[in-house]
Every structure is written in C-alpha cells, then in structure tokens.
Amino acid sequence: MRRTASPLVTLLALILIAAPGGQAPETGSVTGRVKLTTRLRGTALPSTAYPTRAIGTHDNQAISEIRNVVVYLKDVAYRGALAPTTAELRQEHETFLPHVLAVTRGSTVDFPNDDPIFHNVFSLSSAASFDLRRYPRGQSRSWQFPKAGIVKIYCHIHSHMSATILVLDHPYFIIPQTDGAFELPNIPPGEYTVVGWHERVGERRASVRVERGRAASVELSLPVEDPK
Amino acid sequence: MTAMLSGRRPPRLVVKTLAVTFMTVFVLLAVVFVVVTFSVREQVRQAVTTSLESSQRMFAALEARRQRELVAQAGTLAENPTLKAALDTYQTEARTGNSAVKAQLLATIDSELTKVAARVEADAIVLVDMRQNTLAAAGRLGDRWPRGQPVALAADRDGGSFDGIARTNNETFRVVAVPLDFSDGTTVGMLYLATSLDANYAQELAQLAGTRTAIISDGLLLASTLAPEAAREFEAAVAATRPAEGTMSLAGESHAYRRLVAVGDTVFYALGSIDESSLSAMRQSMRNLAFIAIGAIVLALVGSITLARLVAEPIGQLSGAIARMAATRDVTLPLPSGGSSREVDALIETFSALMASLAQAEAETEAAYTGAIRALAAALDARDPYTAGHSERVSVLSVAIGRRLSLPPGDLEVLRLGALLHDIGKIGVPDDVLRKPGPLTDEEFDTIKQHPVLGARILRSVPFLARHIVIVELHHERPDGRGYPNGLRGNEIPLAARIVHVADAYDAITSARAYRRARPSGDALRELWRCAGTEFHAEIVGALATALPGVTSDSAHAHALESVSHA
DSSP states (O other): OHHHHHHHHHHHHHHHHHSOOOOOOSOEEEEEEEEEOOOOSSOOOOOOSSOOOOOOSOOGGGSOGGGGOEEEESSOOOOSOOOOOEEEOEEETTEEESSEEEEETTOEEEEEBOSSSOEEEEEEOSSOEEEEEEEOTTOEEEEEOOSOEEEEEEOSSOTTOEEEEEEESSSOEEOOOTTSEEEEEEEOSEEEEEEEEETTTEEEEEEEEEOTTOEEEEEEEEOOOOOO | OHHHHTTOOOOOHHHHHHHHHHHHHHHHHHHHHHHHHHHHHHHHHHHHHHHHHHHHHHHHHHHHHHHHHHHHHHHHHTTOHHHHHHHHHHHHHHHHOOHHHHHHHHHHHHHHHHHHHTTSOOSEEEEEOTTSBEEEEESTTGGGSOTTOBOOEEEOSSTTOOEEEEEETTEEEEEEEEEEEOTTSOEEEEEEEEEEOSHHHHHHHHHHHTSEEEEEETTEEEEESSOHHHHHHHHHHHTTTOOSEEEEEETTEEEEEEEEEEETTEEEEEEEEHHHHHHHHHHHHHHHHHHHHHHHHHHHHHHHHHHHHHHHHHHHHHHHHHHHHHHHTOTTSOOOOOOSOHHHHHHHHHHHHHHHHHHHHHHHHHHHHHHHHHHHHHHHHHTSGGGTTHHHHHHHHHHHHHHHTTOOHHHHHHHHHHHHTTTGGGGGSOHHHHTOSSOOOHHHHHHHHTHHHHHHHHHHTOGGGGGGHHHHHHTTOOTTSOOSSSOOOGGGSOHHHHHHHHHHHHHHHHSOBTTBOOOOHHHHHHHHHHHBTTTBOHHHHHHHHHHGGGTOOSSOHHHHHHHHHHO
C-alpha cells in the first residue's frame, strides 16, 4: 500500500513546488482526480458458485464505482461550527442508494423505504450502533450521527444490502465526479494529507501543501476494480 | 493266463469297470476343478472391478449431489445478515482499532457462527477473513481452527469449484467454501464448511461407496478402512503416483482399487479384496462341484456295475453251464440262450458248435472204440465155438438187469461196454487151456483165474475205458469173499461187477460146452437162486429173474436178445 503511494507522493510534491504563485484569497483548495486501477495484489477470490439472491432489474451498476470513493483531508483540526445537514440513504431495489455517503458530524440521515417490501436498517459500528427496526414502503426512519467514524449500514432482512456512511468532523470531503475529478475548496493554507477512501481498500493518502488562493493539485490512485 | 501263472487271480470284471469309470470321473472332475477355480477367480476379479466401477459412478453422483447440497447449505448460511454485518463491520473497525467494539463484534460473530454450526453437519464451520486468516470457528472440531491462523485452500483443478482441502494443526479437512458478499460485489470473507478427513469420514465413505476406502493426501495416508498392514502397503504403493485404478497385493491379499474422487492433492480410493470375494464364490462353486462329483460318482458306480453285470452275467451263466458240462462230462447239456449281446451270442454259438463237434468226435471215437472192442470180444468168443456170442449176450443181459435196477443211462452204457469186454483178459490164456474139453488142473485153473487182472491191465492203456475196468477186473468176485482176484466181500464189489457176474454165470449155464449140453433158463435160474447170497448177489439174481421173460425164450434166444438190445 505504502510502496505504491510513496513515488506518487514524490511526484505530486515536485508538481506543487513547480507551480507558479499568484494572487491569493484567504484560503486555497485541493483539486485532483481519483483513478481506479485494477487490483495489483491480493488473492483472487473465486466467483460465487451459488447465485446471490435475485435483485431487481434496476441498474445499480450504472452508478460508477468512483462514486463509492470519498476524498477527504486526514486529521484536520477544524475549529468552526459544523452545520448539521440532512442526507438521504434510500432503500430501492434491495439496495442502499447511494452506497457510500459522507456527512459531517451531527448530521441526520433519512432512510426512506422505496421498495414494496419491508426493510430494516441497522449498524454495529463503533461510531454509531443502532437498529431502526422494520418498516414498510413509504415510511422513513432517521438517525443522527454525533460521532465521527465509519458507519456500516445493513438491512437485517436482506443480507446482501450494505452501505457505508463516513461521518467526518470537518467539512473537507467530497465524493468525486464520475470522471474522478474533485475539488476541496476553502482550505486554510498548510500541509495536509489527502485521503482517497474506498471501503474495499481503505485509505490511499497523498501529501499536499495548500497555499493561499491556489489550487493544489493531487492525483489519487485506488486499486479498485470498476465493474464497468 | 499270466495272472494264473503268477499265482494271482485276475480281478473281477466289476472291479475293472469301476476302476476305469472312476478314473474317468476323477480326471473329468480334476479338469472341471481347475477350470472352475481359474474362471471363478477371473470372474470375481472382474466382478470386483465392475463393482468398484459402479461404486465409483454411484459415489461420484452421490458426492456431487452432497457437495451441491453442502454448497447450497453454505450459501444459505452465508446469507446470515448479522454474521455478514458483524464481519464487515469488524474488518472496517480493525483499521480504526476500537478494541471494545471489536471484541463485541467478535463475540457477535462467534455467537452467530455457533448458531449456524448447530444447523449443519460439518465438523467445523469456519469464518475466514479477507486476508485468508481464520477469524472464527465453531462446531465439533472448531477448536482446530485458531483465530488468526492463515488458511490455504488447496482447491480442485477447476478453480470455479468451492470444493477444496485445507490443513490446520496436522489435521486435514475437506472444505466447501462460500463467499460472504454484498450485492455491490464486495466480498467480506469466506465461510468454510469443513469435514475432517479422519477414520470416521473413511468409515462413512466406505458405507456410502459400499467398499473399503482409503484417503491419500499429499503423499500420506490420512485414513482408511483397511487393515493397518494393508493400509501401509497401499500408502507406499499409491501415494506418489495416485493411479486411477488397478490391482495390487496388499498384506498378501489381491485387491482391486479405483480412484473415487480427487480433490486438490487429496484422493479418495475405493478398494475391494478379490481374494475375500472369491473365497465365498469359490466355496459356492466348490459346493456345487461336490454335488456334481457325488452325482458323477454315484452314476459311475451304477453305470459300471450295470455294465459289469451286463457283460459278466451272460459270461457267468455261460461259464456256469460249461462248468456243469465239465462236471457231468455231458457236452449235450443246454447252454444259456444268450440274447444279451451279439458278442456273447457269437461266443455261445461258437462254443455250442465246438461242443457239438466235440460230442460228435467223441461219439465217433466211442463208436470206433466200441466197434473195435466188439470186434475184439467177438474174436475172443470165436476162439471157442462154445462161447461164440457169449460176450454180446452177457452185455445184453447185464444192460437188462441194470435197467431193472433203474441205473442211469450213463451207467447202463458203461455196463454194456464193460460186459462186452468182461472176458478180454482171456486173450492172454492159451488156447489149449481155454479150449480143453476135460477138467482143468489146478495150474490150468490158476491160469484161467488170471484173466480179470489181465483184462484190467489191457484196458488201463485206454483212458476212455477207465470206468469199465472194475467190471472187467471184478466180475468174478463173490459176496462170500471166495471170488477172485481180490476176494472182495458183499458190498465191496461194485454193482456193475455183480451184475456182469450173474449175467456171465447165467449165459454159461444156458450155453452148451464141449463137455455138457446147454441147460434151460429155468434150470439156470434155479442154479443161480441156489447160489444166491454165497456166489451171487440175491438182488441181482432177482433182477435177472424179472428181466428174463423179456430177454430170452427157448425157441428164439438170439432174437429175444436182439430185441432187448434195441429196447
């Protein structure tokens, strides 16, 4: 993991050093691109011999794997107040949509059931451990996440359903566009570690120096196979 | 002939036929035994091979179904939402490292796994994480899978199968593995249903396959239902090459073996003992053979006895008839009618013809002898005109007396010839003594008295006349013992001699002599009666008296004699 990261970091540093200076506002930003590379190492697991339970014809796979990546700054001491937001994690065609969600600490996530069947939402994670019970179509339950961390969400009825909510205690995070491009604005100048997170590979880091009024560019490479 | 010469009697015919048939039967049985032994062994070898083959097919089908069911079962178990959630969350939390939460998650996993383990037959149910380490295990042999130990699954050749072999703590497990995954394609771990490849498994396998089994893994014998020695030999012979099938000798017994199924580096063998199987088959065919043998022996016994009797009986009858013929010296006795076989009939026929010609030759010889003797007697009688026809008449009279006394025909025949020859010894008496008209001197009378002994000596040279000698020799003996030559008394004198004595005296009295005239029959009888008991036997004289009226008459003496001789 680190072996692949190190040359990348060196390269990025060289690019940043070479970047021309300019007029600067209070803050800078980090822009870049996340690339999904094929898995380089690890054991290839056998494909399933037993077909997984039939799931609706809904084209879940149309959502790019890149949308399951979260880019954020690592270990930022954010002193400002975090505006509580409300996000939505729908249950549709026996799938949580979106599969990965990133919210600030204190935010509330609604879990509306759009399927014609009962669903359940529960989590065993240390950041948030809860069970929202079963509820039918049209209903929605909510949960507030007062603690930062990775919260894995499951449905007790449908074991193949899973989702991840990243609860962050700062606003410097983004889910990249489908082409991998991202921008983290309004970052105070300083040295940061940019993280590209994916549930299957965890964090991929890159160091970045944010300068006033400038956009530091970073490229993150995640060894995740895109089904498409 | 040789047997008789060597002093041993040849065996009976039935013994010979028995010997020949039994020899045949035994040779036949021996050949059948050898053929049956070989064919049974070959058949059993094929049967064992075929049964192993069908066992393999059946086992393969059962095994495939069993594996499918296990995979299905494992797949269902792998959909346990709590287990999956706990595992996934645990692996996520592992990075952040909240130990209390991790412990709680592990406890959840353990508890779920234990619940799951209670629902499956597997020896162990194991949860393997994404780094291929054991995370949790439950079940009877769950303790063989300590947490954190790396697991390597030697999968079958086709990588798509979840059938594999895993080793842990010196124990080998057969594993059905299913992934724990989510619908977005994320796999969070594997669930193993592990079955220990131990003696129990070999036993189960043996019951399933209906044969003996052996499990060879990575060049070593894991378990088997063979005897320890045979198992060791099998391991040494098979472990390295893992052949698909064949036969080999294990612990001195011939075995056929066949690969049931191979998973990774592990091979399951089915074995069948050819010797053991052929033993019962052999016993069965030996029993059948014994029945056949008993039947054959009984048949041979009956057959040879029947055969022997078929041959021996007519021959025995024939030889009995011939023996009777020899004993009675009567070649005209009837021979058995035959009809049993052409050969015996031919024998009887030939023998009959031989006997007939023999009888004819004998008759001819006898006739020739008789003729010669009669001529001799006639010649003797002709020496003295007074005694002409004497021998012939004595012969006729003697036969008449013998017939009165109910003598058998053979004795009558002897009597007839004997009487004819009774004075043959007078050949040796000189003519002047014999034909002397006057009274004889003592010396001359002694010469006359020599004639019975002389006659006997003459006849002794002719074997055919052996029975007639006594008549010639003793026809001058008297009941009072004053006769000659031996002076025998009463019953010591043979009957034929007594008869001839009386007949001789009667003819002498009724014939003329040079010195006297012929006297009538009545005088002669009176004279004989007078001397009955001393010179003559009374019963003979009596028999003569009753026989005479049919024998003689004064007028036609010769004619009467002729008629008697033809009677």
